[in-house]
Amino acid sequence: xxxxxxxxxxxxxxxxxxxxxxxxxxxxxxxxxxxxxxxxxxxxxxxxxxxxxxxxxxxxxxxxxxxxxxxxxxxxxxxxxxxxxxxxxxxxxxxxxxxxxxxxxxxxxxxxxxxxxxxxxxxxxxxxxxxxxxxxxxxxxxxxxxxxxxxxxxxxxxxxxxxxxxxxxxxxxxxxxxxxxxxxxxxxxxxxxxxxxxxxxxxxxxxxxxxxxxxxxxxxxxxxxxxxxxxxxxxxxxxxxxxxxxxxxxxxxxxxxxxxxxxxxxxxxxxxxxxxxxxxxxxxxxxxxxxxxxxxxxxxxxxxxxx
Numbered sequence: 001x002x003x004x005x006x007x008x009x010x011x012x013x014x015x016x017x018x019x020x021x022x023x024x025x026x027x028x029x030x031x032x033x034x035x036x037x038x039x040x041x042x043x044x045x046x047x048x049x050x051x052x053x054x055x056x057x058x059x060x061x062x063x064x065x066x067x068x069x070x071x072x073x074x075x076x077x078x079x080x081x082x083x084x085x086x087x088x089x090x091x092x093x094x095x096x097x098x099x100x101x102x103x104x105x106x107x108x109x110x111x112x113x114x115x116x117x118x119x120x121x122x123x124x125x126x127x128x129x130x131x132x133x134x135x136x137x138x139x140x141x142x143x144x145x146x147x148x149x150x151x152x153x154x155x156x157x158x159x160x161x162x163x164x165x166x167x168x169x170x171x172x173x174x175x176x177x178x179x180x181x182x183x184x185x186x187x188x189x190x191x192x193x194x195x196x197x198x199x200x201x202x203x204x205x206x207x208x209x210x211x212x213x214x215x216x217x218x219x220x221x222x223x224x225x226x227x228x229x230x231x232x233x234x235x236x237x238x239x240x241x242x243x244x245x246x247x248x249x250x251x252x253x254x255x256x257x258x259x260x261x262x263x264x265x266x267x268x269x270x271x272x273x274x275x276x277x278x279x280x281x282x283x284x285x286x287x288x289x290x291x292x293x294x295x296x297x298x299x300x301x302x303x304x305x306x307x
Contacts, residue, residue, distance in 0.1 A: 009108050066113070068291030075294040076114065079104035082279040083139045084158055085302040090260050092305075101156040101281040102127060104140065110150055117288050124152035129219060134195035134228040134265040136219040139302040141193070141269055143230050145219040156281045163189055165268035165301050170243065172307070178251035179205070180261065182307055187241035188268035190234060195265040196246065197228040201254040202261055204229060206247040228265075260306040270299040 057063035067074040080103055087096040103124060105111060115121045130137030138145055165188030172182050186192070198204055204213055209231075216227030233242065250257050276282055282297050289295060 064113075065109070066292040073294075075292055076109075077106040078114070078293055078295040079106065079140070080282055080285055080295050080297045081139060081141075082156055082159070082282055082297075082299045083302055084300070085137065085139070085304075087133070087304045088306065090306045099156045099158045100153045101279075101285070102139070103152040103154070104148055105150070106148060111152060114290070114293060117290050118285065120154060120284075121152070124154050127151040127153045132263075133304055134197040134263055135217070135230075137265070137302070137304070138219065139267045139269075139300040141191070141298065141300075142232075143217045143219075154281070156279070159278055159299070161189075161268075161270050161275050161278070161299055161301065163187075163268075163270075165189065165192070165266065165303065166241070167264075167266045167303060167305065169305075169307060175247070179247060179249055181245055181247045183243065183245040184264075185241040185243050186233075186266060187239075188266075188301070189270050190236065190238075191269040191271060192233045193267050193269070194231040194233065195228040195267075196231070196262060197226070197264070198248060198262045199253065199255065199257075199260060201250075201252040202257075203249045203252070204246060204262075205249045208244045208246075263304060263306050265302060265304045267303075268301045270301075271297075275299045 065074070066076045080101065082099070083102050084099045085097060086094055089095050103111065103121070105114075111121050111124065127138075135143065136145065140148075140151075165186075167184065167186045167188075170183045170185050172180065174180055186194075196204060207213060214229050214231075217230050218227045235242070246262075248261055250261060253261070270276070276297055276299055279299055282299070286295070286297070
């Protein structure tokens with residue numbers, strides 16, 4: 001249950017489960033209590049047990065939800081990501097770029113306990129959805145924003161990575177009155193992902209990959225046209241670009257297609273130490289990380305294009 005994300009409180013589920021179990025196990029005692037001359041003593045014993053249990057849970061380390069015991073670990077799981085984002089408009093010019101440290105607690109308690117070890121986290125702001133960008137402009141490694149809706153960000157410095165990501169349009173051609181095909185070249189780190197977000201009314205009908213076109217995913221409770229098709233691309237050591245094409249049907253397009261038919265966001269994730277330890281923000285975070293926290297970390301490059 002601790003893996004259910006930020007929107008589910010597993011304590012409530014376990015409380016209900018334990019309560020029902022106790023009722024089933026102890027229901028036979030009810031008939032015995034009716035045979036007692038007085039139930040005051042029994043009630044007092046049960047009340048004391050309840051108060052002692054609550055006291056131990058609240059006032060002692062036994063109530064702390066995490067632990068770093070190597071034999072029986074109960075860690076808090078975090079994802080720390082140094083993200084550098086660049087947004088391009090239809091003409092290919094950069095209209096926005098920034099860098100930040102994203103913090104993704106993978107349970108409902110968020111930064112509640114860990115903030116005592118990292119004073120800088122008090123300045124962290126909830127990561128807001130970037131409108132008009134695929135998947136809210138998020139560079140999270142897997143599309144799990146519906147499960148983990150609360151994440152935080154801190155300002156970070158820009159940095160360089162090995163094997164910088166390169167994404168470009170090779171060719172665009174018109175196949176019929178309402179059908180267009182785009183061919184792209186993509187290379188970068190060994191772990192990359194892509195979000196393809198056609199404009200409202202436009203449908204992606206084919207692509208060059210063997211697998212079927214995936215259904216759209218959504219970052220949260222947003223409009224339907226904000227959904228995107230997600231592609232996770234992983235490879236071994238390679239210096240050759242990955243080439244593919246996408247076909248769009250614009251027959252029901254809303255608005256002028258000259259302003260763009262789709263937005264594509266590409267993300268490169270660098271997970272090896274020689275990249276991660278180039279990030280001063282991640283290094284600072286790891287130095288003060290308590291032993292009851294397990295953090296997955298990455299340096300990521302996010303680029304958004306309009307075609």
